[in-house]
Amino acid sequence: MLDGIFLGLSTALSLQNMLMVVAGCLIGTFIGMLPGLGPMSIIAIMIPVAINIGDPATALILLAGVYYGAIFGGSTSSILLNAPGVAGTVATSFDGYPMARQGKAGKALTIAAIASFTGGTIGAILLIIFAPMLSSVALLFHSAEYFSLMIVGLSAIAAFAGTGQVSKALLMTVLGLIMATVGETAQFNAPRFTMGLMDLQSGFGFITLAMAMFALPEALYLVLKPSRSAQGNGGVIKDLRITGDEAKKIAPVITRQSLQGFFIGVLPGAGATIASFLGYAVERNIAKSAEQKEFGNGSVKGLAAPETANNAACTGSFVPLLTLGIPGSGTTAILLGALIALNVTPGPRLMVDDPQIFWSVIISMYIGNVVLLILNLPLIPYIAKVLAVPRNFLIPFILFFTLMGAYIGQNNATELLILVGFGIFATILKFANYPLAPLLIGFILGTMLEDNFARSMNLYDGAAFVWERPMTLGLLIVSLLLVVLPSYRARRARLLLSRGANGV
Amino acid sequence: MTLKIGRRAIIAAAAAIGLSGPVAAGGHQVVESIHFLIPGGAGGGWDGTARGTGEALTAAGLVGSASYENMSGGGGGKAIGYLIENADSQHGTLMVNSTPIVIRSLTGVFPHNFRDLTLVAGTIGDYAAMVVDADSSINNMSDLVAAYDANPSGTAIGGGSVPGGMDHLVAAMVMEAAGKDALNVKYIPYDAGGKAMAALLSGEIKALSTGFSEAVALAQAGEVKIIGVTSDERVAAMESAMTMKEQGIDTSFVNWRGFFAAPGLPEDKLAMYQDAIAKMYETPEWETVRARNGWVNIHNSGDDFMTFLQSQEKVIGDLMKKLGFL
Numbered sequence: 002m003l004d005g006i007f008l009g010l011s012t013a014l015s016l017q018n019m020l021m022v023v024a025g026c027l028i029g030t031f032i033g034m035l036p037g038l039g040p041m042s043i044i045a046i047m048i049p050v051a052i053n054i055g056d057p058a059t060a061l062i063l064l065a066g067v068y069y070g071a072i073f074g075g076s077t078s079s080i081l082l083n084a085p086g087v088a089g090t091v092a093t094s095f096d097g098y099p100m101a102r103q104g105k106a107g108k109a110l111t112i113a114a115i116a117s118f119t120g121g122t123i124g125a126i127l128l129i130i131f132a133p134m135l136s137s138v139a140l141l142f143h144s145a146e147y148f149s150l151m152i153v154g155l156s157a158i159a160a161f162a163g164t165g166q167v168s169k170a171l172l173m174t175v176l177g178l179i180m181a182t183v184g185e186t187a188q189f190n191a192p193r194f195t196m197g198l199m200d201l202q203s204g205f206g207f208i209t210l211a212m213a214m215f216a217l218p219e220a221l222y223l224v225l226k227p228s229r230s231a232q233g234n235g236g237v238i239k240d241l242r243i244t245g246d247e248a249k250k251i252a253p254v255i256t257r258q259s260l261q262g263f264f265i266g267v268l269p270g271a272g273a274t275i276a277s278f279l280g281y282a283v284e285r286n287i288a289k290s291a292e293q294k295e296f297g298n299g300s301v302k303g304l305a306a307p308e309t310a311n312n313a314a315c316t317g318s319f320v321p322l323l324t325l326g327i328p329g330s331g332t333t334a335i336l337l338g339a340l341i342a343l344n345v346t347p348g349p350r351l352m353v354d355d356p357q358i359f360w361s362v363i364i365s366m367y368i369g370n371v372v373l374l375i376l377n378l379p380l381i382p383y384i385a386k387v388l389a390v391p392r393n394f395l396i397p398f399i400l401f402f403t404l405m406g407a408y409i410g411q412n413n414a415t416e417l418l419i420l421v422g423f424g425i426f427a428t429i430l431k432f433a434n435y436p437l438a439p440l441l442i443g444f445i446l447g448t449m450l451e452d453n454f455a456r457s458m459n460l461y462d463g464a465a466f467v468w469e470r471p472m473t474l475g476l477l478i479v480s481l482l483l484v485v486l487p488s489y490r491a492r493r494a495r496l497l498l499s500r501g502a503n504g505v
Numbered sequence: 506m507t508l509k510i511g512r513r514a515i516i517a518a519a520a521a522i523g524l525s526g527p528v529a530a531g532g533h534q535v536v537e538s539i540h541f542l543i544p545g546g547a548g549g550g551w552d553g554t555a556r557g558t559g560e561a562l563t564a565a566g567l568v569g570s571a572s573y574e575n576m577s578g579g580g581g582g583k584a585i586g587y588l589i590e591n592a593d594s595q596h597g598t599l600m601v602n603s604t605p606i607v608i609r610s611l612t613g614v615f616p617h618n619f620r621d622l623t624l625v626a627g628t629i630g631d632y633a634a635m636v637v638d639a640d641s642s643i644n645n646m647s648d649l650v651a652a653y654d655a656n657p658s659g660t661a662i663g664g665g666s667v668p669g670g671m672d673h674l675v676a677a678m679v680m681e682a683a684g685k686d687a688l689n690v691k692y693i694p695y696d697a698g699g700k701a702m703a704a705l706l707s708g709e710i711k712a713l714s715t716g717f718s719e720a721v722a723l724a725q726a727g728e729v730k731i732i733g734v735t736s737d738e739r740v741a742a743m744e745s746a747m748t749m750k751e752q753g754i755d756t757s758f759v760n761w762r763g764f765f766a767a768p769g770l771p772e773d774k775l776a777m778y779q780d781a782i783a784k785m786y787e788t789p790e791w792e793t794v795r796a797r798n799g800w801v802n803i804h805n806s807g808d809d810f811m812t813f814l815q816s817q818e819k820v821i822g823d824l825m826k827k828l829g830f831l
Contacts, residue, residue, distance in 0.1 A: 140707035187696035190669035199579030269703040326726055328699040342797055348726025412575045456693050460661055
């Protein structure tokens with residue numbers, strides 16, 4: 002194995018390949034910042050270029066750089082514009098955008114960069130050491146476990162159920178779950194709830210909905226309620242540095258989420274999105290109750306958790322791809338296609354037959370993370386300046402990219418009508434003080450929840466999987482604890498307080 | 506099938522995005538230009554087929570220039586409707602499609618069917634295969650049927666399509682031909698080929714119904730065993746894989762891809778398109794594209810294409826009635 006690592010190191014460190022990593026990271030970051038262009042479309046765009054390079058190791062190094070850059074770029078638009086272009090960065094906007102609104106955009110981007118770097122780096126190290134052994138971990142989960150993992154993910158919603166908001170958050174979640182049932186799913190060969198509209202047959206598009214729920218209402222809100230924009234973006238990007246206190250707060254979060262995110266990424270049915278929601282849920286629910294209140298209002302922990310987890314998970318998703326030839330996500334599926342076009346067949350034999358490819362890819366991931374950090378830290382003040390653009394220029398700009406993002410992937414003008422319709426609906430909900438994040442979480446997790454549940458029911462001829470599979474039961478108990486424990490602790494604290502006040 | 510991001514789709518997509526080859530202005534140009542209408546988004550199987558074919562046709566000089574338009578919506582139905590509604594202005598357009606047009610027209614998901622279009626040619630295809638985990642005790646179809654007899658509900662067969670979709674129909678067709686009641690076969694659907702493969706390797710399902718080219722890649726990596734192929738004779742890509750027929754299961758199936766034009770296309774134009782496609786098979790440019798994507802040449806032009814589609818519609822329709830999907 003050591004031979005392989007050195008072989009990979011020398012391949013990855015060649016001048017040409019280093020240039021590829023840098024180029025890939027830059028391309029990925031800048032295109033990834035545009036909402037609507039996630040890693041999947043950017044990689045798809047770059048594939049002809051990669052194939053023309055010819056050398057599989059170099060091509061893959063370029064694509065891996067693009068992949069990381071795109072994910073990092075995606076968090077930038079989540080933080081600055083509340084416009085998550087990929088499902089994996091939705092959770093980033095929960096606390097990243099409030100921070101930006103408080104004038105801490107620079108700090109938020111710095112935390113995101115450091116969290117991404119650490120998550121990706123720890124992921125790459127785990128990959129180097131454990132990749133060959135991890136292929137069995139990737140096959141540990143059956144549909145039943147994926148189902149219960151989605152339930153754990155849904156418990157992230159508790160974070161939005163602030164005081165008096167529980168029923169509203171639940172309502173929005175259910176609405177999101179209902180919206181996920183529109184169109185054809187893996188379980189039925191007939192369209193559901195499409196009202197006879199052909200454009201709904203594939204269901205609602207994620208990007209359309211994310212733009213409609215997050216970016217559009219935010220832009221409209223700024224127009225309709227100008228007072229709100231007075232705070233924060235006065236054009237000054239202060240607080241670029243992280244204070245020692247904050248560093249102390251996020252260090253354990255980043256460590257935990259690097260590991261947790263990586264292992265969730267290894268599972269082919271989970272991936273970066275689930276990892277980010279789970280990261281957010283877990284960190285929120287184990288935080289002290291005073292810190293819990295900050296979640297959703299610009300908590301540094303709430304930003305660091307999903308950012309670390311989604312990057313670690315992206316690295317983790319290379320385990321099933323390289324060792325089993327199984328793509329865990331749309332993006333890795335496209336990468337697999339590129340590999341096959343380059344005459345490389347990923348699988349158990351890749352490490353034996355083409356060690357220089359296997360190891361140079363893993364090592365270039367590590368280098369890619371370093372390059373991203375070096376490239377991006379100095380750029381942050383300039384990127385954050387986007388918010389210093391006067392409102393009457395910024396808002397049309399956001400609206401333009403929002404509409405473009407929804408249109409570009411599908412070339413379907415109906416998406417624009419859906420976007421505007423839901424955008425107005427979401428703006429009304431926002432004025433009525435309904436949290437919109439639970440809706441999107443419900444929508445994203447809904448399909449996977451339903452598919453895995455239906456598969457498990459079918460495989461076990463009923464709900465027997467809950468008690469016949471100990472891991473399923475365990476995960477369900479964890480999700481129950483994640484929801485119940487915080488409220489139990491809060492209740493106890495209140496009780497103790499009132500007792501103290503009564504002098505008992 | 507753009508809806509599933511499986512290997513089959515991606516393999517095709519990988520190489521083909523955004524390439525429109527330079528015009529080699531040869532003296533043998535047959536068609537001036539073709540506009541390809543792709544009923545799904547960028548990066549799907551249809552997308553790869555159209556762009557790959559366009560690339561080969563232009564690079565070989567058979568076609569002057571090619572343009573592409575992605576029109577997703579309705580799982581492909583929107584583009585079919587568009588081509589029919591605007592038939593008069595779409596004489597320069599070829600739409601790519603595949604087996605699902607037959608399946609989806611039968612279920613009524615598409616209000617139209619292939620008879621409403623002008624059939625140009627079926628160009629490529631892929632056989633279907635049944636695979637099991639490399640460590641499985643099942644080695645051939647009779648082992649699988651025996652396992653099914655012993656424990657029908659414990660012998661789940663998975664696939665990357667919805668119930669009533671292609672992978673399910675292949676599994677049902679095979680079990681039916683083996684003398685079993687296809688209705689009792691437990692089919693577990695996954696939303697992508699990769700996830701179905703993970704389920705097979707993790708032991709959640711006993712066998713997997715999938716595309717042959719995808720199965721070959723995994724069999725060569727030593728992860729799965731191919732226990733039956735739905736071709737009439739063994740396929741050169743993997744000579745060791747037994748066909749269904751030689752195991753006494755009399756069934757065959759091809760997942761084809763091909764091109765359609767607007768209804769009422771003038772005969773001379775149709776002949777021109779068919780001529781360009783027929784000549785394409787001889788060119789080295791096509792061979793490059795074909796080999797890169799692992800496609801199998803299955804050329805059915807005009808009336809042959811109609812006969813082929815009608816017989817496929819009959820077989821699939823009968824099976825779907827039996828399974829209760831119609």
